[in-house]
Amino acid sequence: MSVVSALPFLKPIHMRTPVSPGRQRRHTLPASEFRCLNTEDAISVFEIEREAFISVSGECPLYLDEVRHFLTLCPELSLGWFVEGRLVAFIIGSLWDQDRLTTEALTLHKPHGTTVHIHVLAVHRTFRQQGKGSILMWRYLQYLRCLPYVRRAVLMCEDFLVPFYQKSGFKVQGPCEITVGPLTFIEMQYPVRGHAFMRRNSGC
Numbered sequence: 001m002s003v004v005s006a007l008p009f010l011k012p013i014h015m016r017t018p019v020s021p022g023r024q025r026r027h028t029l030p031a032s033e034f035r036c037l038n039t040e041d042a043i044s045v046f047e048i049e050r051e052a053f054i055s056v057s058g059e060c061p062l063y064l065d066e067v068r069h070f071l072t073l074c075p076e077l078s079l080g081w082f083v084e085g086r087l088v089a090f091i092i093g094s095l096w097d098q099d100r101l102t103t104e105a106l107t108l109h110k111p112h113g114t115t116v117h118i119h120v121l122a123v124h125r126t127f128r129q130q131g132k133g134s135i136l137m138w139r140y141l142q143y144l145r146c147l148p149y150v151r152r153a154v155l156m157c158e159d160f161l162v163p164f165y166q167k168s169g170f171k172v173q174g175p176c177e178i179t180v181g182p183l184t185f186i187e188m189q190y191p192v193r194g195h196a197f198m199r200r201n202s203g204c
């Protein structure tokens, strides 16, 4: 027996059994996938932020080193939505341990805190106004219910986005003490704990 016929993987191409198209292995990426982010996603995150914030106001919630910082310290508090392998929307959070947000909350992760501070939610420009921001937020809040140490989620946003977050169940707490240049913010919160029935049935 020749070496070629004994080792099927060395067979010349013309001798291989043809594989029907239906049986060919597919190499396509999942159409839609939700997962926590990691530091390898930081550049994709920052590209979306650059367009969404820096091109508009010159500022953004998290610069690249801060994205890496939080995705190193608490990747489990992030969530990305990938369409065919490409990041289209994301949330990055960290833990906070006070009733209201202070400037320190912008850069710190308090591992013993019970409040998730949502630093940023952003949707890639070409995917906006399709419900993705609302769906991602809904999934994130459901996910937080499964983290036993989380009592509530808080965020700060500009006035015009208050109705958007209210639709996701956030309530206004009042003006936020943090300002960024000329920008002022409203602080909003969402109670993650306290719905015992919903928790029992949440599939955590």
Ligand SMILES: CC(C)(COP(=O)(O)OP(=O)(O)OC[C@H]1O[C@@H](n2cnc3c(N)ncnc32)[C@H](O)[C@@H]1OP(=O)(O)O)[C@@H](O)C(=O)NCCC(=O)NCCS
Residues within 6 Å of the ligand: 052, 053, 120, 121, 122, 123, 124, 127, 128, 129, 130, 131, 132, 133, 134, 135, 156, 157, 158, 160, 161, 163, 164
């Ligand atoms: C804000 C954002 C996350 C919303 O995500 P989205 O997928 O476009 O939103 P959805 O399709 O789920 O919901 C659309 C709703 O968002 C609200 N909304 C979105 N952008 C808005 C804006 N610039 N001004 C006011 N409302 C806005 C509206 O309530 C809209 O409802 P409508 O269609 O009835 O007008 C997205 O537009 C984005 O990434 N913007 C740039 C970054 C940003 O501002 N992030 C928030 C930081 S706090």
